[in-house]
Amino acid sequence: MRVLVTPDYRTLSEEAAALVARAIRAKPDITLGLPTGNTPLGMYDELIRRHRDENLDCSRVRTFNLDEYLGLAPDNPQSYYAYMRARFFDHVNIAAENTHIPNGSPDVNADAECGRYEDAIRNAGGIDLLIVGIGSNGHIAFNEPGSSFDSRTRVATLAPETIENAKRHFPNDASIPTSAITIGIRTILDARRILLLASGPGKAEAIERMLRDPVSESVPASALRLHPDVISILDESVRQRQ
Numbered sequence: 001m002r003v004l005v006t007p008d009y010r011t012l013s014e015e016a017a018a019l020v021a022r023a024i025r026a027k028p029d030i031t032l033g034l035p036t037g038n039t040p041l042g043m044y045d046e047l048i049r050r051h052r053d054e055n056l057d058c059s060r061v062r063t064f065n066l067d068e069y070l071g072l073a074p075d076n077p078q079s080y081y082a083y084m085r086a087r088f089f090d091h092v093n094i095a096a097e098n099t100h101i102p103n104g105s106p107d108v109n110a111d112a113e114c115g116r117y118e119d120a121i122r123n124a125g126g127i128d129l130l131i132v133g134i135g136s137n138g139h140i141a142f143n144e145p146g147s148s149f150d151s152r153t154r155v156a157t158l159a160p161e162t163i164e165n166a167k168r169h170f171p172n173d174a175s176i177p178t179s180a181i182t183i184g185i186r187t188i189l190d191a192r193r194i195l196l197l198a199s200g201p202g203k204a205e206a207i208e209r210m211l212r213d214p215v216s217e218s219v220p221a222s223a224l225r226l227h228p229d230v231i232s233i234l235d236e237s238v239r240q241r242q
């Protein structure tokens, strides 16, 4: 794994967007794996700027999001579907039919949806470049500690610290989902290239464990060390332990 440490969050976001933009220009019909959360917001802003100011063309780009809360319909403002539209899709020339997010609606047959989603990734030819954040407990997508490295898209129960971290985004604690549809660790490792982003002292321990602990299912992000083409872009704040 290559590790790039940038001075601040803004530079992290610019470096990440530059890498993604280069990949899009090299393969205009690229298939991207896309994350949600706070960390990629600056990268999305910078990609939108490049679309607006530098003609970055997303018209043939295909995307698969990494996960979605179970129990939230796409029109729920807390859904990742709503996040992706508001933060990225509505601001670039991506075709709606080329974007994919697991359907976490309350009435969905979740197991069938997981199988359908994994098949859709495979039928698209797999993911060329997958961008992922890391949880303070070392999770990647919603693969919490203990997740099998052979896992594929499935329903996962959220860890207590993941639910705690989600609180700031939900109007009241009762409405926070306790499970999600997530692509699996094997699905992540199947991607041809992986870009991991981490910012802030709350991620220091998780990054340290990802890089230095034995590769183990107790640290899901350590699975990335089994992949031949991973770059982690961190910023200096990750080094400032709380």
Ligand code: PGA
Binding pocket: 036, 037, 038, 039, 040, 132, 133, 134, 135, 136, 139, 140, 141
């Ligand atoms: P964050 O989430 O970017 O909001 O910190 C990352 C993650 O939990 O994967």
